[in-house]
Amino acid sequence: MNLSREALIERLKDRTASVAVLGLGYVGLPLATIFAEAGFKVTGIDPDASKVDSICRGESYIQDVPTEQIARLVNSGNLLATTDFSVLRRVDAVSICVPTPLRKTGDPDLSYIVVATEELAQYVHPGMVVVLESTSYPGTTRELVLPKLCETSGLRVGEDLFLAFSPERVDPGRTDWTTYNTPKVIGGITPACGEVAAIWYSQALQTVVPVSSAEGAEMAKLLENTFRMINIGLVNEMALMCDRLGIDVWEVIDAAATKPFGFMKFTPGPGLGGHCIPIDPLYLSWKLRALNYTARFIDLASEINTSMPRYVVGKVQDALNGQRKPLKGSKVLVVGAAYKPDVDDLRESPALDIIGLLQQKGAEVEYHDPYIPSIEHDGWRLQSVPNVVAAASAADCIVIITDHREYDYPVLLERAALIVDTRNALGAAGRGNPKVIRL
Numbered sequence: 223m224n225l226s227r228e229a230l231i232e233r234l235k236d237r238t239a240s241v242a243v244l245g246l247g248y249v250g251l252p253l254a255t256i257f258a259e260a261g262f263k264v265t266g267i268d269p270d271a272s273k274v275d276s277i278c279r280g281e282s283y284i285q286d287v288p289t290e291q292i293a294r295l296v297n298s299g300n301l302l303a304t305t306d307f308s309v310l311r312r313v314d315a316v317s318i319c320v321p322t323p324l325r326k327t328g329d330p331d332l333s334y335i336v337v338a339t340e341e342l343a344q345y346v347h348p349g350m351v352v353v354l355e356s357t358s359y360p361g362t363t364r365e366l367v368l369p370k371l372c373e374t375s376g377l378r379v380g381e382d383l384f385l386a387f388s389p390e391r392v393d394p395g396r397t398d399w400t401t402y403n404t405p406k407v408i409g410g411i412t413p414a415c416g417e418v419a420a421i422w423y424s425q426a427l428q429t430v431v432p433v434s435s436a437e438g439a440e441m442a443k444l445l446e447n448t449f450r451m452i453n454i455g456l457v458n459e460m461a462l463m464c465d466r467l468g469i470d471v472w473e474v475i476d477a478a479a480t481k482p483f484g485f486m487k488f489t490p491g492p493g494l495g496g497h498c499i500p501i502d503p504l505y506l507s508w509k510l511r512a513l514n515y516t517a518r519f520i521d522l523a524s525e526i527n528t529s530m531p532r533y534v535v536g537k538v539q540d541a542l543n544g545q546r547k548p549l550k551g552s553k554v555l556v557v558g559a560a561y562k563p564d565v566d567d568l569r570e571s572p573a574l575d576i577i578g579l580l581q582q583k584g585a586e587v588e589y590h591d592p593y594i595p596s597i598e599h600d601g602w603r604l605q606s607v608p609n610v611v612a613a614a615s616a617a618d619c620i621v622i623i624t625d626h627r628e629y630d631y632p633v634l635l636e637r638a639a640l641i642v643d644t645r646n647a648l649g650a651a652g653r654g655n656p657k658v659i660r661l
């Protein structure tokens with residue numbers, strides 16, 4: 223429907239505006255439910271028919287979104303899902319939540335944003351507000367999305383089309399900070415764009431934090447994730463240095479963390495995982511490379527973090543060696559495969575590299591993860607063993623990659639012949655224990 227700016231704002235404020243969310247994944251589905259809970263009529267659009275069918279049946283496929291909530295919102299008519307983009311013709315407000323992965327070369331893959339924007343461009347009309355949520359390099363909203371929406375439609379940004387960027391901060395598995403109560407940064411292509419987008423989002427989210435430009439909002443997200451990536455790189459290097467020095471890095475971190483100010487605790491691990499931290503900073507360094515600038519901190523942290531899976535495999539090899547066993551032919555059980563505890567998200571998980579490297583070196587690898595029944599990756603396929611304790615008892619070495627809460631660590635410690643603990647999951651019980659090698 224064609225609306226004036228004033229009429230659009232009125233519809234956003236009284237929540238009669240119709241909303242669409244493009245991309246119903248980890249970010250888009252929770253966001254769609256937040257808008258639907260606020261009383262908007264929301265249509266989720268996704269080319270993945272299985273996701274759309276699942277929502278139409280009232281079923282969730284995202285761990286953080288309860289099926290009961292989807293069923294209730296679908297039954298009330300506030301949440302619909304479709305693969306048909308033509309519904310955008312009647313939509314007033316659109317959030318774009320499509321993936322932004324890396325190509326095999328390590329360069330940003332913006333094809334999902336391009337395709338989603340081109341679909342939207344066919345139906346864009348006066349009085350529409352569009353917010354890009356997908357993490358990308360500063361300038362994406364203005365340089366990539368804006369021309370596609372305005373060039374053929376002839377719409378004027380800030381006057382009859384309102385375009386903004388708002389980074390998602392969802393932390394899968396987290397219950398204290400959710401899409402609803404985590405402050406949401408929003409920056410528009412023009413001040414009017416930012417204002418309209420902030421009015422929309424503040425109807426459904428607890429706190430909206432306006433910034434002066436889309437680029438400011440894009441960069442804020444990259445600062446957040448680069449901060450994490452670099453601090454993880456630093457603490458991973460601490461682990462490497464402590465190993466050389468024969469010092470317990472976990473004790474060092476706990477001791478440093480007693481400082482009540484000026485220190486923030488990060489812990490080492492087998493490598494970065496998830497859809498954000500390993501990837502987003504590389505969008506920034508890629509953009510800067512084009513401007514003849516090298517993002518040195520990002521490059522260095524990335525180098526250290528990506529070396530961790532190989533380091534862990536080295537630890538398994540050393541541990542077996544200590545028992546006069548070669549890695550080749552030894553039974554190794556990988557305990558936990560998700561990229562972080564208590565979630566079913568395998569994306570970029572270091573477990574993938576570690577399993578692949580162990581297999582390359584001839585180990586007989588099995589894995590267990592209560593949330594991930596099978597893994598297919600890089601030409602190999604494994605099924606989670608049914609019983610982690612039985613498999614741990616039968617293995618020559620187990621390697622704890624993901625410290626899921628539901629594991630009984632004292633029992634694993636008792637039954638396993640040898641343990642490489644990359645997460646300090648065994649805590650003090652692992653310290654000084656001859657069959658435990660800690661990161």
Ligand SMILES: NC(=O)c1ccc[n+]([C@@H]2O[C@H](COP(=O)([O-])OP(=O)(O)OC[C@H]3O[C@@H](n4cnc5c(N)ncnc54)[C@H](O)[C@@H]3O)[C@@H](O)[C@H]2O)c1
Pocket residue numbers: 244245246247248249250267268269270273319320321322334337338341355356357358389390391392393394497498
């Ligand atoms: N997962 C997180 O924890 C997280 C946190 C913050 C930000 N982000 C960012 O949010 C964005 C989305 O991430 P995600 O985790 O939700 O990804 P996802 O893969 O879970 O979901 C993306 C969805 O978009 C759909 N899609 C693909 N092409 C489409 C198109 N042309 N039109 C409509 N839908 C399309 C896919 O089918 C999929 O369902 C990424 O840029 C990511 O970096 C993710």
